[in-house]
Amino acid sequence: MTKVLVVDDSAFMRMAIKNILADKDYEIFEAEDGALAVEKFIECAPDIITMDITMPQYNGIDALKQIRTIDGNAKVVMISAMGQEMMVKQALVHGATAFIVKPFKHEQVLQTLAKVAST
Amino acid sequence: MSGQFSDEPMIDVYIFETTQNIEQLEQIILASEKESNFGEAAINEIFRLMHTIKGSSAMMLFNNIATVAHAVEDLFFFLRESKPAQVDCAMLSDLVLSGIDFTKVELAKVKNGDTPDGEATQLMQEIRDFLQLLKQTNFPAAPPPDRTPAPVNQQYYISSDRRTPHLAQNLFKAVIFFEDDCEMENIRAYSIVHNLKEFTSDLHYVPVDIIDNDASVAVIRENGFTILLKTDSDYAEIHKLLNNTAFLKDFELIELADEQEFVTFQTANNLNPMELELKLHEQLAEKVVLNSVPKAPTELKSGVAQSIISVNVDKLDKLMDLVGELVIAEAMVTQNPDLTGLELDNFHKAARQLRKISGELQDMVMSIRMVPLATTFQKMHRILRDMSKRLGKEVTLEIVGEQTEVDKNIIEHISDPLMHLVRNSIDHGIESNQQRLAAGKTAPATITLEATNAGGDVLILVKDNGKGLDQAKILQRAEQHGLLNKPAAEMSDREIYNLIFLPGFSTQEQVTEFSGRGVGMDVVVKNIEAVGGCVLVDSTPGEGTKVTLKIPLTLAIIDGMNIRVGNSRYTLPTTSIKESFRPKPNDIITDPNGNEVIMVRGQCFPVLRLHDLYQVATAMTDFTEGILIMVEQDTSSICLYADELLGQQQVVVKTLPNYIKSLKKITGLSGCTLLGDGSISLILDVGGLLEHVTHQVRS
Known part of the structure; x- marks a missing residue:
């Protein structure tokens, strides 16, 4: 069972990812902003984190940095949108493992998570 | 209904969240418009909300909504990044509100199970023109930064390991193709370069401008992403690393025999060996960090933030039904005819306990269904804005007691009547600015929305300080339409005022765009009575009108x-x-x-x-x-x-x-x-x- 922490301020987006991972071998945790993500990361020790970039106050990049300082091996997959190229680059520099571009397809999420989990 | 997420719960969540986001947007915009200034916080928030709407809509394949949201997002991206000094706030508000209205209409279609197919070409053009105008007026000479700010000119990456003198033995060439429609190929290429940094001392790639030129995406799609690298690692290692790339469609890794091809490739692609950019990635990092101004990680919130969950209203209705059944069943047991005439002290003690608990349960379920009137009241700001703007009347809205709670089912029934009353007030009740000044009143008129609890009822007041109702005119009108059921002289003030709620009554000779839609005030009464409430009017000539909606707290018990x-x-x-x-x-x-x-x-x-x-x-x-x-x-x-x-x-x-x-x-x-x-x-x-x-x- 791979533990995935889904971070997104939009309940719709969290549900979209949850639906894709449903019935697969994943255990899902959720957080709705960056600060909660860090908290949940410590609490649940997820194997993979999917991280939205644009969130109020404490955004995905800040949370990524924070999580990577806590655990340098944390695997974070950024969920980005078109037009956020610079943010994604920045995330990669700060240790993001991979990224997915919205709107994503089922296979794209599954494939990325499978790859990330296997490394 | 199309889309990969067409199943019901996803649509429900989509509608719910997008509606919420739109309401929030509307509030921010109206507040900013009032101050004639879009502050930094407001701009960030609007950007984020539009971004969320865009993302969710794109996931649902509602592309027209996504496109409009994207255009507005772009506009606010420009505002956020370039901070232009001259912004036409009124125009900006109008544009965003048009965008919101468009989304509302499309959302309504989604709600009804139709496909959102609205055309937004004109709106999109207006937004684009506005953005263009903003750029021209504020930065006439130098074009402002585009969506992707020009980053540090990084063409290749040289590991800092290079400082330790050792010989990189193996030379490789790799050509990588990404899957179709994986998007952001240039960033994916960058990601590969980034991942290879630990293994290489010398690395070159084509196209070279993956960072600062989004057009490189097309090149990568066409020709693939080509990398040449010197490394200590062997073929298997590099192969494994590349193979791990997400969205990899295909790649080819060749070990080169000698440096000849390496050099040819460099010259052919005009690549100069660089010595100075050892710390490129750090520079890039710095640059971007400056761009985003990350906040210092604030102290972590405690775990209480997650203590709210959303529940489908259907489930609450069902729960309410069950509690209703329980109340009946309880009465059936405790008042059972078989018990009459029996001495049952212990039974009655137990029954009392049961009654107490079921009563508490009932109160609890009721309280779950209660929602504050705040959202319904806030919606009136928008109506007020649009109407006062078009009618040229200055009106301010005062809201009192918006935290007053009413059953969810009832709230749905009072939104329309309230809207109608507010419209009516502005249109008929409030005088023009000149008339007000002539009557010795302040020019901005006030409409007050007030909610209070009164026993088992909630009173909602819609008050204005306009000219009040004209009794003579009302009576005359009622007579014309044969609506009088007793002599005018015998009628109390309130009875006369209540005539305006009769079907077919309208004192306004000229039907305006807002008030006359073929529906009169009788619709208000009908809606309120449908939930077991009633409507009362009071008016003082010259001082204003007060309409009171009396509605029950709950319908169920x-x-x-x-x-x-x-x-x-x-x-x-x-x-x-x-x-x-x-x-x-x-x-x-x-x-x-x-x-x-x-x-x-x-x-x-x-x-x-x-x-x-x-x-x-x-x-x-x-x-x-x-x-x-x-x-x-x-x-x-x-x-x-x-x-x-x-x-x-x-x-x-x-x-x-x-x-x-x-x-x-x-x-x-x-x-x-x-x-x-x-x-x-x-x-x-x-x-x-x-x-x-x-x-x-x-x-």
Whole structure:
């Protein structure tokens, strides 16, 4: 069972990812902003984190940095949108493992998570 | 309905969240417009909300919504990054509000199960033109930074390991193709370069401009992403690393025999060996960090933030139903006819406990269903803005008691009436600016929305300080339309004002864009009465009008008085009962038309015999045998004649079954309920009964 922490301020987006991972071998945790993500990361020790970039106050990049300082091996997959190229680059520099571009397809999420989990 | 997420829950969440986001947006925009300034916080928030709407809509494949959201997002991206000094706030608000309106219309289509297919070409053009204009007025010479700020000119990456002198032995060339439609190929290429940094001392790639040129995406799609690298790692290692790339469609890794090809490749692609950019990635990092201004990680919130969950209303309705059944079942047990005459001390103790707990459960379920009126009230800001702008009247909206809570089902019924009342106030109630100044009033008129609790009801007041209602005009109009049922001289002020709620009444000669839509104030009354409420008007000429909506807190469970007529049971809401009494025979007066009235303390009240109305066979037809119950609604009262009072009880309101409703409309019934002994009782609608009596008297 791979533990995935889904971070997104939009309940719709969290549900979209949850639906894709449903019935697969994943255990899902959720957080709705960056600060909660860090908290949940410590609490649940997820194997993979999917991280939205644009969130109020404490955004995905800040949370990524924070999580990577806590655990340098944390695997974070950024969920980005078109037009956020610079943010994604920045995330990669700060240790993001991979990224997915919205709107994503089922296979794209599954494939990325499978790859990330296997490394 | 299309889309990969077309299943119901996803759509529900989409609609719910997008509606919420839109409401939030509207509030921010109206607040910013009022201050004629879009602050940094507002811009960030609007950007984020638009970004979320765009993302979710794109996931649902509602591309027209996504495109509009994207355009507005772009606009605010520009505002955020370039901080232009001159911004036409009014125009900006108009544009964003148009975008919101468009989204609202499309959302309504989604709600109805239709495909959102609205055309937004013109709106998109307006947004684009506005952005262009912004750029020109604020940065006439130098074009402002584009969506992707030009980053550090990084063409290749050289590991800092290079400083440690060692020889990289192996030379590789790799050509990588990404999957179709994986998007951001240039960033994916960058990601590979980034991952290779630990393995290489010398690395070159084509296209070179993956970072600062988004056009490189097309090149990568066409020709693939080519990398040349010197490394200590062997073929297998590099192969494994590349193979791990996400969205990899295909790649080719070749080990090069000598440096010749390496050099050729470099010259062919005009790559100069660089010495100085050892710390490139750090520079890039710094640059981007400056761009985003990350906040210092604030202290972590404690775990309480997650203590709210959202629940489908259907489930709450079901829960309410179950609690209703429980209340009935409890009455069936504790008032069971088998128990009569038995000494059951312990049973009654236990029953009391049961009653206490089920009462608490009921209160709790009710409180779950309660929602504050705030959102409904906030919606009025927008109406006010649009109307005052177009009619050229200055109006401010004051909101009092927006935290007052009402049952979820009821709130849905009062939004439209409120909107209608506010529109009406601005259109008819409030004078033009000149008229106001001439009358010695301040130019900005005020409309107050106020909510207060009053027992089992909530009072919602819509007040304005306009010119007030014109009694003479109302009477004249009512006469013209044959709406008067008694001489004007006999009517109280309130009765005259209430005429405006009659169907077919409108004093406005000229129907304006807002108020006259073929629906009058009677719609307001109809909607409010549908939830068991009523509407009252007060007005002072020259000072303003006050409309009061009295609505019940909840529809589901009421305090009722059960009465018997023959073998039938009826339930009256206790709140509408004033008194009950057995009259003396000579108090009853019969008028020439056979209508019975009763004199109570010098006042006459019509009497309605329930057994006559519902044709129930009963032996008790003489007033001295049965009982009269005086009921009141909206200051008018009648006396109902029944056989006897059975007692007070909380009853669960059920609507009449559809097969009865479709058969015929029955006067004066609002629903039915189950009594403790298992019999069915009909719930009487006092308003309906009053109307019936008035009709009877008139005819």
